[in-house]
Amino acid sequence: MSVENGRECGENAAAYVLGALGPAEAEAFRRHIDECAACRDEVAAFEQITEALPASTGRSEMPRDLRRRVMREVRATPKTAPAGRAHTVRAPSRVSFAWGGALAAGIVAVIVAIVLVSSGGSSGTRVIQASVGSAELHIAGGRGDLVVHRLPPLPAGRIYEMWVQRGTAAPTPTGTLFSTRANGSANVGVPGSLNGVSRVMVTQEPAGGTLAPTSAPVIVAPVT
Amino acid sequence: MRLRLRPGDLRALADEELMELVDAGDTRAFEVVFDRHGGAGYSLALRMCGRRALAEDIVQEAFLSLWRSGSGYDRARGSVRSWVLSAVHNRTVDTLRRTGAKAGRDVSDEGIAERLPARDATDVEVERREESRRVRSALDELPSDQRQVIELAYFGGLSHSQIAEMLDLPPGTVKGRMRLGLTKMRQALGEAERVAL
Numbered sequence: 447m448s449v450e451n452g453r454e455c456g457e458n459a460a461a462y463v464l465g466a467l468g469p470a471e472a473e474a475f476r477r478h479i480d481e482c483a484a485c486r487d488e489v490a491a492f493e494q495i496t497e498a499l500p501a502s503t504g505r506s507e508m509p510r511d512l513r514r515r516v517m518r519e520v521r522a523t524p525k526t527a528p529a530g531r532a533h534t535v536r537a538p539s540r541v542s543f544a545w546g547g548a549l550a551a552g553i554v555a556v557i558v559a560i561v562l563v564s565s566g567g568s569s570g571t572r573v574i575q576a577s578v579g580s581a582e583l584h585i586a587g588g589r590g591d592l593v594v595h596r597l598p599p600l601p602a603g604r605i606y607e608m609w610v611q612r613g614t615a616a617p618t619p620t621g622t623l624f625s626t627r628a629n630g631s632a633n634v635g636v637p638g639s640l641n642g643v644s645r646v647m648v649t650q651e652p653a654g655g656t657l658a659p660t661s662a663p664v665i666v667a668p669v670t
Numbered sequence: 671m672r673l674r675l676r677p678g679d680l681r682a683l684a685d686e687e688l689m690e691l692v693d694a695g696d697t698r699a700f701e702v703v704f705d706r707h708g709g710a711g712y713s714l715a716l717r718m719c720g721r722r723a724l725a726e727d728i729v730q731e732a733f734l735s736l737w738r739s740g741s742g743y744d745r746a747r748g749s750v751r752s753w754v755l756s757a758v759h760n761r762t763v764d765t766l767r768r769t770g771a772k773a774g775r776d777v778s779d780e781g782i783a784e785r786l787p788a789r790d791a792t793d794v795e796v797e798r799r800e801e802s803r804r805v806r807s808a809l810d811e812l813p814s815d816q817r818q819v820i821e822l823a824y825f826g827g828l829s830h831s832q833i834a835e836m837l838d839l840p841p842g843t844v845k846g847r848m849r850l851g852l853t854k855m856r857q858a859l860g861e862a863e864r865v866a867l
Binding site: 456457458459460461463464465466467468491492494495496497498499500501502503504505506508509512513515516517519520521523524525582584586589591593623624625627632633634635 | 693694695697700701704705708709710712713714716717722726729730731733734735737738739748752755756757759760761763764767768798801802805806808809820823824825827828829830831833842844845846848849851852853855856859
């Protein structure tokens with residue numbers, strides 16, 4: 447534990463495990479605990495408490511219909527192939543996008559997107575340019591889940607927005623806006639079917655989202 | 671050739687053994703995982719968002735996501751229950767931050783605290799209820815200002831700066847109360863564990 451800028455560095459540990467640090471603070475604290483054993487130990491100790499917190503919630507009777515609905519969807523959804531079946535394709539040296547003047551401003555921090563396709567799928571795996579973090583697009587039964595790790599922190603007033611692109615058409619908003627957890631991770635479902643979708647993309651946008659991308663994508667995952 | 675287990679056999683398996691079957695695509699094993707932890711997930715989502723229909727949607731999305739990408743479970747990083755509840759918690763926080771759904775609660779905190787009947791009081795269930803009592807007690811015994819910031823952050827999905835603004839406090843004070851509260855809970859739960867032994 448050290449003193450930084452007049453403050454004890456450990457004061458962020460509790461807010462960090464509670465997911466209460468802002469994205470930039472969380473990223474800075476993550477870097478800090480790589481170096482500070484005392485904070486790392488405090489985080490580990492506090493994480494035991496946050497893992498226990500759900501137990502403080504009174505148990506509510508779950509609607510019977512929910513179990514039936516979940517299992518009906520599960521049975522209709524092929525399982526994503528085990529991770530070991532995924533393969534990685536070297537990133538192209540240059541990625542071109544066919545949309546928007548915003549993209550002409552330059553490609554920023556495009557993340558590796560490993561596409562995991564179920565055994566019944568018809569698509570292979572592609573990986574885009576990597577500079578920071580990682581992402582996986584799990585596809586099964588025509589639906590997708592995007593799992594991201596160590597995504598860069600969002601500046602104040604910004605949020606991540608998910609888009610789908612069909613062919614070379616302009617990307618359309620999915621309506622999915624998300625932020626990441628303190629460790630930069632998130633697990634976000636792609637709304638609707640992926641039939642006909644060629645790419646799933648994520649951009650940073652103003653809070654509240656936009657109807658057209660205003661910045662270059664940070665994640666691009668080809669689907670077909 | 672894979673040995674086909676009967677439903678009764680599946681229910682005798684430990685969570686970690688079930689997850690191996692889930693990874694292989696066994697829907698019946700996943701059903702057992704849902705039966706064991708779906709209720710806790712629903713209770714957590716309902717406690718956080720306060721809306722039954724939204725809590726159901728969150729649980730459904732979370733479990734479907736776990737099914738599709740369940741190979742992400744790593745037993746070295748914790749129990750299956752923690753993994754499930756973490757997925758539900760994260761998805762609920764995302765939903766709250768995206769939609770501000772907190773404003774439309776149709777269930778009060780008191781309503782959420784309703785207890786299940788004791789019909790399923792297996793040893794595991796008895797142990798979970800005891801853990802629930804210990805954690806609730808540790809949280810309830812915190813000074814109210816510390817309990818408040820922890821609940822707003824964990825169950826409300828609010829950042830420390832949002833909490834500071836809401837309570838008209840310096841951000842450092844909010845962080846300090848969080849730290850003091852978690853430290854006291856840690857001491858209380860450690861003490862309770864020693865007494866239980």
